[in-house]
Amino acid sequence: MSGGVSVLDIKGMSKSYGAVKAVDDVDLHIDHGEILGLIGPNGSGKSTFFDCTTGLARPDGGKVSLEGQDISDWSLNRIAREGRMLRSFQKTVVFKKLNVEENLVIAGQMFTFGGVLSTFGIGRGTRAKVKGLREHARELISLVGLDQVAHMPAGNLSGGQQKLIQFASMLMPDPRLIMLDEPMAGINPKLIERVVETIQYANQKMGVSFLIIEHNIDVVTSLCSRTIVLDRGRKLCEGTPAQVIANDQVREAYLGG
Amino acid sequence: MTDSSSIPADTRPQTRDLRTPVSILLFLLALCSPLFLGTYAVHALVIAMIFLLPAHGLNLLVGYTGMLSLAQAAFFGIGAYCAALMATHFDTSFPVNLLAAVVLAMAVAVPLGIPALQLRATSFVMCTLGFVIITQAIAKNWISVTRGDMGLSGLPKPTFSLGGLSWTASTAQQSYYVALGLAALATFVFWLIVRSPAGRNLIAIRENETLAESLGVPTWRYRLAAFVLAAGFAGAGGALYAHYISVASPLMFQTLYTTTMLIIVLGGGSGSISGVVIGSILFVALSEGLRIAPELRMIAYGACLLLLVFRFPQGFAPYLSKLWDRIGGQTRKEGSA
Numbered sequence: 001m002s003g004g005v006s007v008l009d010i011k012g013m014s015k016s017y018g019a020v021k022a023v024d025d026v027d028l029h030i031d032h033g034e035i036l037g038l039i040g041p042n043g044s045g046k047s048t049f050f051d052c053t054t055g056l057a058r059p060d061g062g063k064v065s066l067e068g069q070d071i072s073d074w075s076l077n078r079i080a081r082e083g084r085m086l087r088s089f090q091k092t093v094v095f096k097k098l099n100v101e102e103n104l105v106i107a108g109q110m111f112t113f114g115g116v117l118s119t120f121g122i123g124r125g126t127r128a129k130v131k132g133l134r135e136h137a138r139e140l141i142s143l144v145g146l147d148q149v150a151h152m153p154a155g156n157l158s159g160g161q162q163k164l165i166q167f168a169s170m171l172m173p174d175p176r177l178i179m180l181d182e183p184m185a186g187i188n189p190k191l192i193e194r195v196v197e198t199i200q201y202a203n204q205k206m207g208v209s210f211l212i213i214e215h216n217i218d219v220v221t222s223l224c225s226r227t228i229v230l231d232r233g234r235k236l237c238e239g240t241p242a243q244v245i246a247n248d249q250v251r252e253a254y255l256g257g
Numbered sequence: 258m259t260d261s262s263s264i265p266a267d268t269r270p271q272t273r274d275l276r277t278p279v280s281i282l283l284f285l286l287a288l289c290s291p292l293f294l295g296t297y298a299v300h301a302l303v304i305a306m307i308f309l310l311p312a313h314g315l316n317l318l319v320g321y322t323g324m325l326s327l328a329q330a331a332f333f334g335i336g337a338y339c340a341a342l343m344a345t346h347f348d349t350s351f352p353v354n355l356l357a358a359v360v361l362a363m364a365v366a367v368p369l370g371i372p373a374l375q376l377r378a379t380s381f382v383m384c385t386l387g388f389v390i391i392t393q394a395i396a397k398n399w400i401s402v403t404r405g406d407m408g409l410s411g412l413p414k415p416t417f418s419l420g421g422l423s424w425t426a427s428t429a430q431q432s433y434y435v436a437l438g439l440a441a442l443a444t445f446v447f448w449l450i451v452r453s454p455a456g457r458n459l460i461a462i463r464e465n466e467t468l469a470e471s472l473g474v475p476t477w478r479y480r481l482a483a484f485v486l487a488a489g490f491a492g493a494g495g496a497l498y499a500h501y502i503s504v505a506s507p508l509m510f511q512t513l514y515t516t517t518m519l520i521i522v523l524g525g526g527s528g529s530i531s532g533v534v535i536g537s538i539l540f541v542a543l544s545e546g547l548r549i550a551p552e553l554r555m556i557a558y559g560a561c562l563l564l565l566v567f568r569f570p571q572g573f574a575p576y577l578s579k580l581w582d583r584i585g586g587q588t589r590k591e592g593s594a
Contacts, residue, residue, distance in 0.1 A: 056467070081473030089471070095464040106461045109454050110473035116482060119455035130454060169472065 005068045006031050007177050007209045008053075008085070013062035015045075015052050022048040023059070024233035030177065035203055035210040037224035037241065039217075041254050045233040046213045047090060050181055054087045055079045067176070081110050086170040087179040090213075092162045092186075096155025100146055100165055103154050104137035105130070107169035133172075140168040144198055160187030163195065171202060178202070179211045184219050192219065199223060217245065229253070274586045287437060291430040297545075299429045303501060305541035306433075306440040310494030312521040312533050313447045314487030320527030321451055322483040323463030328369070328385035330515040331392040332362040332488040334505075336495025338396065341409035341505035351415035355439075355496045362492025363485050370484040374477060393510035408506025415500045432501055439497055443490060448530060450486065459483055463528075517541065524565050526574020531581075535573055 006029040015023040023045045030036050040046055052059035055076040064072045066083045079085050095103050112129050113119045141150050144164040149157055154165050163183060170178050183199075184192050196219060202208045214220050220227060221241040229236040229244055231253040237244060244250055291299045311329045318326045336358035343354045373384045396403050403409065415435050416425040426435045450456055461469040462476050470476050499505040517540065525536020543561060547554040569576070 054471070056471075075475075076467075076470045077473050077475045080471055081475070087471055089468075093465055093468045095461055095468065097464060098460070102457070106457055106469070106474075107472045109458060110475075113454055116455070116475060116478045119458060120450065120453050120482075122449050122453055126454065173473065 006065075007034075007067060008211070009065040010053060011063045011065075013049060013052055013059055013064070015048055015057065015059045021233045023052060026062075026230070026233070026235050028228060028235075030209050030211055033203065033207060033209055034226065035199070035212065035224050037220040037227035038211060038213045038230065039215070039220060039227060039244070040230035040236070043232075044230040044253075046230055047181060048233075049230065050087060050179055050213065054085070054179065056087075077110075080173075083177075084111070084173055084175045085177040085179070086173070086175050088166050088170065088181055088183065090181040090185070092159060092166055094154040094162045094165045094169075097153055099152055100141060100150045100154055100157075101134065101137050103165055104140060104169050104172055105133045108133045108136060108172035111173035136172065137168075140171050143171075143201070144168045145194060160191035163187055164191070164198075167195065167198060171206070171208075174206070175208055177209045177211070181213050182215065183212065184214055184216045192216070196222060217241070221245075274584075276581070276585045279584050291433045296429045299433050301542050301545035302538065303429065303432050303436045304545065305538045306436040307494055307498045307501065308517055308521060308541055309440050309534060309537040310443050310497065311491035311518050312525075312537055313443055313530075314490030315518050315522045316527055316530075316533045317447070317450065317459070317483050317487050317490070319522055320529065320533075321456065321459040321463060322480055323466075324480065324483075325382050326385040326484065326487065327382060327515050327519075328373075328388040329487065329491045329518050330510055331385075331388045332366065332491035333495040333498070333514060333518075334389075334392055334396065334507075334509040335362050335365055336492030337499035337505040337509055338403065338409070338495075339492070340496035340499045341412055342402070344412050344500075345409055350418060351413075351496075351500055352417065354500070355493060358492040358496035359489045360492075362488040362495070366485040366488035367481070370481045374480050374484060389510050389515065393507050396507040396510065403507075406507060408504050408508075409499075410504045410506075412500050412503040412505070414503070415497075436497065436501070439493065443493065444530065444534065447490070451530070455479070455482070517544070520562065524562070524569075524572050526572030526577070529572070529574035529577070531577050532572050532574030535577060539573075 008028075008030045010026065010028045013023055013026045013028075014021070026045075026049060028036075038046055038049070048057065051057035052062070053064055055074050055078070059072075062072070063070060066079075066085055071079055071083055074083065080087075095106065098106070109119060112133055113121075138150065141147055144167060146161060146164055146168070149161065154162060157165070167180075167183065180199075183195055187195070199210060199212075200223070203210060210223075212220070212223065224241055226238065227241045227244045228238045229247070229250050236249055236253060237247050239247070290302065294302070311333050314332075315326065315329045318324050339358040339361045340351075340354035343349045343357055349357075369388055373381060373388075376384050397405055414425050414427050414432070416423060418424070426432045451459070458469065458474050458479055461472075461474060462479055466476050495509070498509070520540050521536040522533055524540055525534070526532025544554075544558055547557050550557070
């Protein structure tokens with residue numbers, strides 16, 4: 001392992017569903033400022049790995065450390081709130097009935113207000129904080145190029161635009177680490193370019209580290225310096241995207257049964 | 258809200274914005290109606306405004322947080338018994354009893370909510386139904402305290418005293434103003450809650466709980482907070498009801514009370530403040546008005562509900578907001594009307 005503490009360090013992650021080992025003793029670390037790719041055929045355990053890392057599912061074993069702090073038994077909301085480690089979902093989710101701006105304001109609220117009780121506030125301080133959140137939301141809406149639709153219900157927008165909303169929402173709390181589950185699935189090529197640029201911007205200008213599950217190998221090649229391949233719940237190999245693609249075992253995993 | 262100022266100037270003549278005069282008119286109507294309505298109609302309105310309180314609480318749960326609770330009637334009853342016991346044993350005044358009822362209902366909601374909110378969907382609904390049955394059983398059987406089926410009767414009418422001055426709401430007309438004041442206060446508090454950042458988080462939970470979690474919202478704590486606040490609204494309603502009808506009895510836990518609250522919220526329009534306000538007046542007034550034909554009353558009431566479900570599946574709230582837009586002079590584009 002390289003010197004210094006990684007942003008995220010996972011040791012021996014395992015998860016079984018009945019007799020099926022969905023994730024089998026996987027180690028993984030993400031360095032500061034890194035964009036790490038996670039690829040593998042369908043059913044190789046990538047999403048399960050995500051769910052176990054972010055507290056959505058309970059792993060059978062393994063330890064997750066976020067900047068040296070053990071967060072193995074933290075809940076999804078605590079990992080987001082206290083760890084500032086956010087995740088997206090494979091199937092795009094936004095608050096459909098709320099407009100784009102409200103979506104982002106909600107995403108920022110728990111980070112601006114300390115706890116549940118302070119969100120019930122009605123005083124001037126609360127209004128100022130919400131105003132600040134709205135301004136921040138508008139900046140991020142501009143960043144992902146959705147100014148024109150900022151006041152439309154999020155559910156009325158295209159799948160690609162919803163991905164952008166989801167991504168902008170994750171940038172609201174000034175995150176340390178963002179985990180993206182297939183950010184490019186089902187969006188048109190023009191938007192792919194925009195998402196790639198936004199990820200690079202967040203990485204370079206805002207210092208956000210990324211872990212990205214992605215099937216589009218061009219995207220992985222242009223974004224990631226290092227890539228890990230999962231197959232049947234195990235880590236198959238690790239290297240630069242070019243090295244990984246050239247690997248015979250990887251070709252076999254994708255092509256063969 | 259759509260921003261109408263960004264739309265380029267419309268050449269068609271716009272109707273004038275009448276929202277302010279209409280609001281003033283409605284306010285005056287609410288203030289003056291006891292002067293021209295008969296005693297019975299005033300009584301029906303008092304009952305409507307009393308039921309508005311637990312209905313606000315239920316709306317917070319159903320309309321904002323997205324969970325259906327039948328326990329509002331239990332907290333309504335707890336509020337009523339709390340006020341009755343305070344009045345009979347300590348001879349405390351109405352405002353003190355009201356406050357105590359709110360505090361007790363909220364305090365009871367915490368230990369009930371903690372296990373109940375582990376459950377989801379139908380299991381949660383069944384669990385809250387259980388609370389009503391248990392509280393009713395306690396009210397019936399803990400005779401040394403509650404006097405069983407007889408209930409606690411002879412509660413004084415709401416009295417307010419300040420210094421040497423004292424005022425009692427003894428007539429229906431006077432009770433009307435007490436109920437109106439409390440209903441207005443409760444509506445204002447409800448409005449503050451739902452427009453706070455917490456209200457936005459509750460809506461987020463209703464829309465997509467997992468997404469809200471992933472954005473750092475501790476959804477379980479929010480659902481508990483909503484459950485406890487809803488109990489507080491119901492407790493206030495119960496205390497007012499007990500003082501108004503001067504009795505607290507196990508009848509308060511019967512299904513009719515639960516269904517009335519549900520009908521107000523679902524029929525009025527869950528997730529809408531004005532919808533629930535209109536709903537409380539309309540449905541309680543309807544139920545009371547149908548007393549002219551007692552033997553057909555419940556059948557007619559049921560028929561009205563069926564009509565409502567088929568004709569207005571979203572309740573009245575969408576129609577209200579459309580009407581309000583029209584009063585505001587915002588005409589829809591041609592063809593889309």
